[in-house]
Amino acid sequence: MSRMNEQQVFLIDGRDVPFAPGQTVMQAALDAGVYIPHLCFHPQFKPHGSCKLCTVKVNGRPATSCTLPVAAGMEIESETAELKDKRRMLLQMLFVEGNHFCPSCEKSGNCKLQALAYDLGMMSPHYDHFFPDRPVDATHPEILLDFNRCILCELCVRASGEVDRKNVFALSGRGITKHLIVNSESGRLGDTDMSTTDMAMSVCPVGVILKKRVGFAVPVGQRKYDTIPISEQFGDAPNAVLEQTR
């Protein structure tokens, strides 16, 4: 049974990628150093498959790579002009649906949404803007919530529930009215036991969950994605972002 020891492979854009049984396309790709764009995926959590940024074509059919189990010999297309166009379109829809004013956002330069938009060459939001009304929550002494930038990835919900065991966050509503809420009687973050050392602090890919009084400490040019594109530095170390903002 020497075949058992042979590393099984599948193909991403014509390149052999090894995988372990039970892995998803995303996990195997990241392990092999092949970047597939993603926002709602995090290696520590059960995949969500909701942002659709990681959509690839498997044997010609579109699928989200974070939820797709690998099978030997599978042929995946990822970095094609067509898929990049689709991903750019998804980003544009995320940008116009919220209020993403990068120049006045302290996450700018460390933001995954922005970094992906740079990487995919998003020169404009293309669509008409929604300009929604989403008041901020500054009630917590150390943490600011700016819902204007929320893309509903649910990473904070998952981190706060599964790791921090605090269940501070949840999504409420359906369809276009879906939004992030805080699980306290008042609905305010100041009335929860959220702390700056929680994992939920560090997983937000955009600028919703921010530590107060550290914004703009890192000068332009030295921020995470200023000089190196996200596709060339995609480790999801749990505390990477938190360290950035400390």
Add this chain to the structure above:
Amino acid sequence: MNAPARKLRVATTSLAGCFGCHMSFLDIDERILKLLELIEFDRSPLTDIKHCGPCDLGIIEGGVCNAENVHVLREFRANCKILVAIGACAVNGGLPAQRNHLDLRDILEEVYHTSPGLAPGSQIPNDPELPLPLDKVYPIHEVVKIDYFLPGCPPSGDAIWKFLTDLIAGRTPHLSHEMMHYD
């Protein structure tokens, strides 16, 4: 770069912007002399020409916040073969658009009428010379068709130079990762 058969005519303007993008444009420094071998300016804050004639290229800074902005933008669109949005405000409304979730009447009331420290009898200005503000601040692509976008707050002089030289040479403008930023 070879000089085109004739100089390209270029118009620029700032709508609801801060002129920061124009200042950044001047950061191309002495390269502006090289640029002037290839282009000539029509309507622009640099020439003080008040209306736009037929142009090859129009460059718009700022979003659309009032009725005058709409007229100027439409004049540019009618006269320019290629129209470019430059800077965050032209691209997505930018800082002025952060009023968009508020009611315009409420804003004007507070700023000119009810906020503390105003002179007695202060009212919302109502001079026919003043263009009427719009309900929201609009990115320019939501008002007219825009051919190219150059994001940044502001885009750097180098990014503007790369963008313009690409365009003038007939290439699709392409920014490197370091030139590409939204802030």
